[in-house]
Amino acid sequence: MTAPTRRDLMRLGAAAAAVWGVPSIATGWQNGDGESIRLWPGRAPGARDTAIVRHMQDRTGGVPRRDRRATGIADPVLLVRRPARPTGAAVLVLPGGGYGFLAVDNEGEEQAAWLNARGITAFILYYRLPAEGWSDQALVPLQDAQRAVRLIRAGAIGFGIDPGRVAVLGFSAGGHLAGSLATRHAERIYAPIDAADRLSARPDMAALIYPVVSMAEPFSHAGSRDKLLGLDAPADRRRLASVETRVDADTPPTFLAHAGDDPVVPVANSLALYGALIAAKRPAALHIFDEGGHGFGVRLPTASPASAWPDLLHAWGVRRGVFVAR
Helix, strand or coil, rough: CCCCHHHHHHHHHHHHHHHHHHCCCCCCCCCCCEEEEEECCCCCCCCCCCCCEEEECCCCCCCCCCCEEEEEECCEEEEEEECCCCCCCEEEEEEEEEEECEEEEHHHHHHHHHHHHHHCCCEECCCHHHHHCCCCCHHHHHHHHHHHHHHHHHHHHHCCCCCCHHHHHECCCCHHHHHHHHHCCCCCCCCCCCCCHCCCCCCEEEEECCCCCCCCCCCHHHHHHHHCCCCCCCHHHHCCCCCCHCCCCCCCCEEEEEEEECCCCCCHHHHHHHHHHHCCCCCCCEECCCCCCCCCCCCCCCCCCCHHHHHHHHHHHHHHHCCCCC
16 A cells, blocks of 8 residues: 555545544543544444543652543543744653553653644544453454544645654653554554545554553563453464564654653563564664663653653654654
8 A cells, every 4th residue: 555645645634634623522531621533433343331430540649740540541632732932843641551451641741741842733533442342352452543644634634734743752661652653653443434534544643651462472561461352362463462573664754752660561562562573674763771760751850851751752753753842
């Protein structure tokens, strides 16, 4: 499949916006402080009669920064976070949570804040959790991620972004989803429903932070694997869902950051994907920090070596032509 040119994306994006309109709705997730976009105009693919109850658990306690976990996502949405001075770049943000919840502050809102400060429009995806009662559960998050990129491009004019400068940023299990999107963007996994689905779901750049990568190797994160694939998934399904096995000539430039002391998702995940990218001669950057643990987001003190990753990512995105120097 030939990748569309920027002119193609602009033309199709305008057509999709004219046909579908990319509506904003209130969903109850965003506390009235921003826009939200429904992914699916009707029921999401694979919906059953199972009742999925929306829930936001606030674990903030005495910590100054908010720490909420979202579950029960029956109607996935994009929360739009616009910068004061947009540069035309956009990032789809995919929070982690082991495919069992979404860490919407540490790996969502706080990421949008630093992106906005650099003139980048952020789209936080509240994607469906595979074990909450969906058919084809292993495809559910990727269906949402593909659709999200297409809707971002369809609404490019209204969002004030360049549809040829759309990146994805994922954390932990959200990193696995970002990697799956980067390597499986052209895979048809849901029936097209409108003009937006004529657009490419390929991100122009991918960034994976302490990501889950392999579902087959001994260093796989078992919790994420079992939530995505179900318990005791056969070896062929595990390999199919392993990002490092899906890299090809159309995989976008990929940035990886991980801490060597990560006690949850071994750094071997990032090493495996980096090796696959280099073998496929794809542009890639890998940063391994000696300290940082897991789930650090942007909350690390500046003295921590892993706190450098947002600046490193932004500089790399500038070199790739997706971001703009400020």
